[in-house]
Amino acid sequence: MNAEHLPVPARPLLPDQFDTELRARLSALDAASDTHASEQRPDNTTLAYRADWKTWTGFCAQLQIPTTAATRGTLRAFVDYLWTREKRAYSTIDRKLAGVTVTLRQQYSVVVDPEATKAARELLKDYRKKAEEAEEPARGRGKAPAMRLDSLRLIVSKCDTDIFGIRDQAMLLLGFSIAARRAELAGLRLRNIRDDDNGLLVDVRVSKTDPRTVAVPYGTNPATCPVRAWKAWAEAAQITDPDRHAFRRIHHTGSVQPQGLTPQRAGDIITAAGLRAGIEVLFTGHSVRSGLATEARRAGKDRKAIAAITGHKEGSKVLDGYMQIVDQWDEQDNALIGIGL
Structure with missing residues (x-):
């Protein structure tokens, strides 16, 4: 076809030319x-x-x-x-x-x-x-204290064996394993936690960062294995509806409720578990998240591998903040030790 005879494209309507029916559809x-x-x-x-x-x-x-x-x-x-x-x-x-x-x-x-x-x-x-x-004191609550593995083990060991303790163990161990914020724990649905031959695949969809899928393997210690802890809670709570919350409220009688936890309540459960274990540090909802990042760094894990769990971007300064210095006299945490001074 000759270029001179090509059809002229129709000029698109401008917003002030929209008719009533189109405006109604756009509004809907x-x-x-x-x-x-x-x-x-x-x-x-x-x-x-x-x-x-x-x-x-x-x-x-x-x-x-x-x-x-x-x-x-x-x-x-x-x-x-x-x-x-x-x-x-x-x-x-x-x-x-x-x-x-x-x-x-x-x-x-x-x-x-x-x-x-x-x-x-x-x-x-x-x-x-x-x-x-002016060197004014920093405002705000500051960083959440990292829940180290020794504290996590102690806290889990002090959880009761009743339905409340089974839930709290699962929340603590799975929350640590996926580096969860309190809102991420509260937002998990049953469909977000999938079985795998090697453990669990946890889809974290309710998140401040981009959604992420965390592969959670079986733990070497049955007492602190996040996979076993989750399965024990799912069985005890009889969670079957995929659209329901993974972690639920529990009536004082021990009856598991259909309603999920609020982010505030999820954080309170973590704080209360630390206090029951007699730990002086006041852990918060973010402590399991910071704890995973800190322990993984000290274990020499690749930064990208840690970021894959926390959901941070490569080179994130926020991730650096989660990786806390634990012992100022430890060779891993003190850059002066072992350099030849």
């Missing part, structure tokens, strides 16, 4: 996508966004401005308010900015100017830099 698609996205979001993230919005509405009420007025000036003022008056941690303020912008977009169809949020975050970085230069 938006609503369906919002619902799907919210279902994928971890429960703790949803709760955090609600708290962020509550903080924002209180701030706007003080300034007597509408909550939809997220401009460069108001967002900077919000950062100043949280940093100077509320004394919030850097990471908390950064997340609250995200929570406000997400809520405005999803619930009010207000798209905040990216330059406005960029300006607010630049101010936040300036505040943190000045605080570091």
Whole structure:
């Protein structure tokens, strides 16, 4: 066909040319996508966004401005308010900015100017830099203490033999093995834990990082084997529905409930298990995650192999933070020992 006679492609419609029927279909698609996205979001993230919005509405009420007025000036003022008056941690303020912008977009169809949020975050970085230069104490809870293997063994040995103890053992050992955050433990469904000839394949889908699949082998010590611990819990709890939570609430009578654990409750169970074992360190929901990274590093495991379990990107500085220094006089943790001084 001669090029002169090629059909001219139709010019696409511009948004202001959409008819009523098309707008309705697009609106329905938006609503369906919002619902799907919210279902994928971890429960703790949803709760955090609600708290962020509550903080924002209180701030706007003080300034007597509408909550939809997220401009460069108001967002900077919000950062100043949280940093100077509320004394919030850097990471908390950064997340609250995200929570406000997400809520405005999803619930009010207000798209905040990216330059406005960029300006607010630049101010936040300036505040943190000045605080570091002034050698001010770091804000926030700090890093979760790593649950080392010796502590994990002791904690597991002190768990009761009843249904509560069987669940707690499985949570601790499987959580350690997949380097779980508390929300990841709470978010596991039965379908996410699959049997394999060599152990288990655990699909971590509810995660702050990218979804990952962790191959969990049988342990050499039956008392701390995560595979055996999981199978014991699954059998005792009679978990069969693949869409139900892997770890459940238990009534005080010992009856396993259909409801899953909240992230907060999953963390509380880990903390309580450490206290029952008489360990002075106050472990948190992230302690099993940090413990796996720390122990794997000390065992000489490849960094990529560790990142495959934790879900971190290659070269992640966050992963470095999980690999904690354990003994300042140990040759592995003290770079001065054994170098020839």
